[in-house]
Amino acid sequence: MRKTKIYLDNCCFNRPFDDQTQPKVVIETLAKLYVQELVLKSELDLVWSYILKYENSRNIVAAKRTAIARWENLSAEFVGKSETLVSLAHGIEKTGIKPVDALHIACAITAKCDYLITVDGRMAKYRDDRIVVCNPVDFINREAKNDE
Numbered sequence: 001m002r003k004t005k006i007y008l009d010n011c012c013f014n015r016p017f018d019d020q021t022q023p024k025v026v027i028e029t030l031a032k033l034y035v036q037e038l039v040l041k042s043e044l045d046l047v048w049s050y051i052l053k054y055e056n057s058r059n060i061v062a063a064k065r066t067a068i069a070r071w072e073n074l075s076a077e078f079v080g081k082s083e084t085l086v087s088l089a090h091g092i093e094k095t096g097i098k099p100v101d102a103l104h105i106a107c108a109i110t111a112k113c114d115y116l117i118t119v120d121g122r123m124a125k126y127r128d129d130r131i132v133v134c135n136p137v138d139f140i141n142r143e144a145k146n147d148e
Contacts, residue, residue, distance in 0.1 A: 004143065005076070006035065007047045007108035009101070009118045010055040012136065013068045017061075028119050031136035035117060039074060048075035049107035051100065079107040097126055105131065115139055 016029045038044045053072060059065040072078070079085070089106035093099055101123045108116040109130045116133045118124055126133045134142065 003043065003045045004115065005045045005047060005111065005113045006039075006139070007049070007104070007111065007113045007116045008032070008035070008071075009104045009116065009120065009123070010052055010068075011120050012118050013052075013056070013071065014059075014064065015119050015136075017064050028136055031140050032117070032119070034140060035136050036071070039071075045076035046071065046074060047077045047079060047108065047111040047113050048072045049079040049104070049111075050081045051103040051107060055100065077111055079111050082110075085110050092126075092128075095126065097123065105133065115142075 012032055015025065015032050018025050018029070020026050020029065035044065039046045048071065053069075056065055056068045059068070085103075085106050088109060089099070089102040092102035092105050097105065101118075101120065104118075105116060105123075105126060105128070109128070113131060116131055117136050117139050118133060119135055121135075124133055124135050124138075132142070
């Protein structure tokens with residue numbers, strides 16, 4: 001059986017570094033850390049991309065940048081930039097998605113990921129037959145239903 005293939009966007013990788021005094025942030029952080037634990041246990045395949053690498057390289061906090069960058073080495077696949085991917089992203093942008101977010105979605109679709117996991121509420125509302133975009137809590141709930 002094929003492992004579930006996931007893509008986490010940059011805001012999801014950064015969630016543990018956000019203000020943890022808000023219950024929603026704490027819950028999403030715990031869910032995101034659980035997802036990463038499943039990657040470490042080789043129960044999920046993580047996909048990394050050129051846009052993740054670029055966004056993370058611009059993180060001004062070195063400790064965050066380093067902590068996030070290590071996940072590239074743990075990923076099962078890397079998606080590089082291509083004309084086809086950029087064209088796909090432009091089409092996604094036309095639905096109201098921000099350009100960088102559209103690139104993340106295009107990378108996940110290009111890699112044939114099952115899920116793109118984000119803590120960006122607006123991005124999580126994006127619908128496409130080729131990918132499920134959801135937050136980490138919803139991902140865990142969906143996967144739990146699939147295991148039943």
